[in-house]
Amino acid sequence: xxxxxxxxxxxxxxxxxxxxxxxxxxxxxxxxxxxxxxxxxxxxxxxxxxxxxxxxxxxxxxxxxxxxxxxxxxxxxxxxxxxxxxxxxxxxxxxxxxxxxxxxxxxxxxxxxxxxxxxxxxxxxxxxxxxxxxxxxxxxxxxxxxxxxxxxxxxxxxxxxxxxxxxxxxxxxxxxxxxxxxxxxxxxxxxxxxxxxxxxxxxxxxxxx
Amino acid sequence: xxxxxxxxxxxxxxxxxxxxxxxxxxxxxxxxxxxxxxxxxxxxxxxxxxxxxxxxxxxxxxxxxxxxxxxxxxxxxxxxxxxxxxxxxxxxxxxxxxxxxxxxxxxxxxxxxxxxxxxxxxxxxxxxxxxxxxxxxxxxxxxxxxxxxxxxxxxxxxxxxxxxxxxxxxxxxxxxxxxxxxxxxxxxxxxxxxxxxxxxxxxxxxxxx
DNA sequence: AGCAAATGTGAGGATTATTCATATTTTTAC
DNA sequence: GTAAAAATATGAATAATCCTCACATTTGCT
Numbered sequence: 001x002x003x004x005x006x007x008x009x010x011x012x013x014x015x016x017x018x019x020x021x022x023x024x025x026x027x028x029x030x031x032x033x034x035x036x037x038x039x040x041x042x043x044x045x046x047x048x049x050x051x052x053x054x055x056x057x058x059x060x061x062x063x064x065x066x067x068x069x070x071x072x073x074x075x076x077x078x079x080x081x082x083x084x085x086x087x088x089x090x091x092x093x094x095x096x097x098x099x100x101x102x103x104x105x106x107x108x109x110x111x112x113x114x115x116x117x118x119x120x121x122x123x124x125x126x127x128x129x130x131x132x133x134x135x136x137x138x139x140x141x142x143x144x145x146x147x148x149x150x151x152x153x154x155x156x157x158x159x160x161x162x163x164x165x166x167x168x169x170x171x172x173x174x175x176x177x178x179x180x181x182x183x184x185x186x187x188x189x190x191x192x193x194x195x196x197x198x199x200x201x202x203x204x205x206x207x208x209x
Numbered sequence: 210x211x212x213x214x215x216x217x218x219x220x221x222x223x224x225x226x227x228x229x230x231x232x233x234x235x236x237x238x239x240x241x242x243x244x245x246x247x248x249x250x251x252x253x254x255x256x257x258x259x260x261x262x263x264x265x266x267x268x269x270x271x272x273x274x275x276x277x278x279x280x281x282x283x284x285x286x287x288x289x290x291x292x293x294x295x296x297x298x299x300x301x302x303x304x305x306x307x308x309x310x311x312x313x314x315x316x317x318x319x320x321x322x323x324x325x326x327x328x329x330x331x332x333x334x335x336x337x338x339x340x341x342x343x344x345x346x347x348x349x350x351x352x353x354x355x356x357x358x359x360x361x362x363x364x365x366x367x368x369x370x371x372x373x374x375x376x377x378x379x380x381x382x383x384x385x386x387x388x389x390x391x392x393x394x395x396x397x398x399x400x401x402x403x404x405x406x407x408x409x410x411x412x413x414x415x416x417x418x
Numbered sequence: 419a420g421c422a423a424a425t426g427t428g429a430g431g432a433t434t435a436t437t438c439a440t441a442t443t444t445t446t447a448c
Numbered sequence: 449g450t451a452a453a454a455a456t457a458t459g460a461a462t463a464a465t466c467c468t469c470a471c472a473t474t475t476g477c478t
Contacts, residue, residue: 015424019475022425043339047466057427062467130252130339135394167402171388171410178387179380185344193376201380204417205410224455228444231456256435266458271436 014066026064028054033071038119042072073133076124080141086110091148095155097207104206105199108176112195115184126181142177146170153206172202223275235273237263242280247328251281282342285333289350295319300357304364306416313415314408317385321404324393335390351386355379362415381411 017023032053036045047068051058065071090103090110115122129135146169153165179198183191226232241262245254256277260267274280299312299319324331338344355378362374388407392400 017425019424021475025425058467059427059469060425063425068466126338126344129335129390135335139394163402164406167399167406171391171403171406174387174391175384175407175410178383181338182380182383185348190376193372194380197373197376197380198384201384201410201414204413208413228455230444234456267436268438268458269456272456277435
């Protein structure tokens with residue numbers, strides 16, 4: 001599934017690596033792409049350079065990735081899968097307001113920290129909107145994460161309208177992504193303030209009514 | 210100034226149109242670009258096509274715009290200037306909570322409506338993050354707009370910490386842009402709910418404490 | 419061994435942003 | 449009014465890249 005965004009308007013699909021050999025080579029390709037993105041950004045990443053650094057031919061690259069975007073998509077998918085697991089774990093046991101406060105604050109900090117520490121993630125997700133497939137992945141990810149939040153909210157406010165909870169959770173989550181992206185693109189000091197303000201704002205909404 | 214983002218890492222600057230003749234031609238270039246973006250998106254917009262549709266040579270295009278991004282930037286700048294005037298007018302006289310509620314709600318509706326109605330704006334601002342210069346323009350715009358909000362907040366809450374107000378206003382504004390972009394990329398029905406939820410969330414924050 | 423499927427290769431096709439030497443028009447200087 | 453200077457116009461040619469494809473090699477299987 002990796003490297004093949006299930007999406008309309010995509011390039012012709014490629015074969016998935018079956019043999020051990022090709023699986024290892026695909027790993028090298030992704031590693032090379034990751035390194036290049038970290039160094040120069042995904043826009044400046046050249047397919048020829050990825051192939052060279054991975055020690056494979058340009059043809060091999062295209063054997064497994066239909067086009068340049070697919071490589072970036074594959075990297076993005078790994079990040080989302082990883083963070084989704086983390087989010088699920090953090091929110092799993094929460095069942096009261098204090099617990100939500102703690103877990104939510106923790107999550108935002110982790111997410112913010114990830115963006116600060118991972119240039120690749122920063123690059124990929126700041127260019128999100130330009131790419132239909134990536135945008136789709138982000139929305140799906142956000143919805144999935146919002147679900148965990150909805151589960152918590154249902155425990156906290158059993159009487160509330162489920163649709164309203166969905167909406168709130170989804171919105172809060174997307175606002176969080178936007179807030180973190182904003183925070184990393186301003187001075188560190190101001191970034192902290194913005195993230196803190198977001199936490200207050202989000203928790204006020206989540207715990208209100 | 211148009212067509213020349215004041216920014217690092219930009220292409221060599223071009224001459225500004227001085228004579229009547231060239232000013233009209235530049236207008237035609239921008240109109241052609243706008244039409245093409247509306248039809249196919251800025252990514253699919255071809256420089257040659259812009260020139261052809263504007264009835265000028267490809268060389269003339271590059272006489273006034275250093276590169277493709279500069280054309281998009283020039284269009285974006287017009288939108289921001291226009292909406293900034295609108296925002297300023299709407300918030301100018303607000304001096305109580307009820308007034309803020311009304312004006313803010315109005316502004317969000319206008320902004321949401323603009324995005325729904327203007328394919329060019331939608332295209333440009335959904336690709337924002339990918340382009341450094343555009344991102345810069347967006348942040349500057351957001352800060353400017355937040356200032357109007359800060360002015361109102363200072364009237365409403367004279368005792369509050371100015372820095373906190375700045376932070377809140379800036380964050381709320383950016384969240385608004387994110388919320389509207391989110392709203393237009395989901396089903397209409399859900400979009401409405403999300404925008405409404407954003408309004409509640411933002412106003413709760415703006416009027417709190 | 420021998421066949422089929424999977425994988426590997428890199429020169430070359432195709433597209434497109436951008437440049438530049440040159441021609442034309444407008445403004446300015448006298 | 450005229451000549452020099454500045455502004456503007458042009459499009460063939462350049463350059464940079466993504467991606468394809470026809471053919472070579474390796475692996476898995478019987």
